[in-house]
Amino acid sequence: MKTTFFTFCLIVFFVHSGFSQTEEEKVNQSVIITLMDKSEITGELISENDQEIVIESNSLGLLTFQRAEIRKIIYLNADGKLPNPNPTRYFIGQSAYNLEKGEGYYQNIYGLVNLVSFGITDRFSVLAGTEIISLFNGAPILLTNLKYGFPIAKNLRAAASFTYITSGGEFAGDLNLGSLNALLTYGNTEHNVTLGTGYALANGEINNTSILTIGGMTRLTNRLAFVSENYVLMGENDALLSGGVRYIAKKLTVDLLIFQGGFPAIDIVLKF
Structure with a gap:
């Protein structure tokens, strides 16, 4: 438990130290505009409204684009870093940030x-998924998640999340697990810490032992962030800790975490 508390304090320190660099007005910051033909133009944002956006490009000068011409706008931070494309989750654990309408990831x-x-x-x-080995064995393990998140105040968000795992094929219905979680995230998409609590469900019954989750991330460089994901089993004085790095690209992240005991965890996330 002391180790968990130390990890939480460390994450809060990273979050606090990063706010001054990421909380800023959009005007005068660098942006990458992707047009409908998928061409990209980088420049400094001069102004924007519901109809048009004006930027100044080093090579092309002052440019005005109608919203109908624009496929996507990427707002860079004060250091010219790409935004974190995967702020909604750490490794398995979630933050209270949500995908925007029409966004998705694999x-x-x-x-x-x-x-x-x-x-x-x-x-x-909504989220859905499966595991390959069980899928090819004819008894796929199926997972789904529903998540609703909303802002409470500046730098503070909350979310409710429900996860359900079951089996299909010849073992349909033999596996019935779920969890209902409440999440509270303090910070922004580049530096944040999340506290979560919830209850596990098995075969329609609620386990009376709740699980406390503590996760967080902080941007270190243009391409790297520190990520931590920790689980505390309340009433059992037991915890599972982790820490690692996230590689960040425009539409991709790769996580490498080491869980307590030296167990490695790796994933790749592609945003679309």
Whole structure:
């Protein structure tokens, strides 16, 4: 438990130290504009409204684009870093941030577990996935998740998440596990810490022992972030700790974490 508390304090320190660099107005920051023909233009944001956006490019000068011409806008931070494309989760654990409407990602864990998540609205997202070995054995393990997140105040968000795991094929219905979780995230998409609590469900019954989750991340460089994901079994004085790094690209992240006991965990997330 002392180790868990130390990890939490460390994450809070990283979150606090990073706010001054990431909380800023959009005007005068660098942006990458992707047009409908998929061409990209980088420049400094001069102004924007519901109809158009004006930027200044070093090579092309002042440019004005109608919203109908724009496929996507990527806002870089004060240091010119790409934004974190995967702020909604750490490794397995989630933050209270949600996918925007129409956004999605594909996550592969160990090359075996495949998950796809999609934002139905800016506050509500769904996830579905399976595991390859069980799939080819004719008894697939199926996973789904529903998540609703919303802002409470500046730098503070909350979410409710429900996860359900079951089996299909010849063992359909033999596996029935779930969890209902409440999440509270303090910070922004680059530096944050999340506290979560919830109850496990097995065969329709609720386990009276709750699980406390403590996760967080902080941006270290343009391409790297520190990530931690920890689980505390309340009432059992037991915890599972982890820490590692996240490699960040425009639409991709790769996580490498080491869990307590030296157990490695690796995944890749592709955003679409």
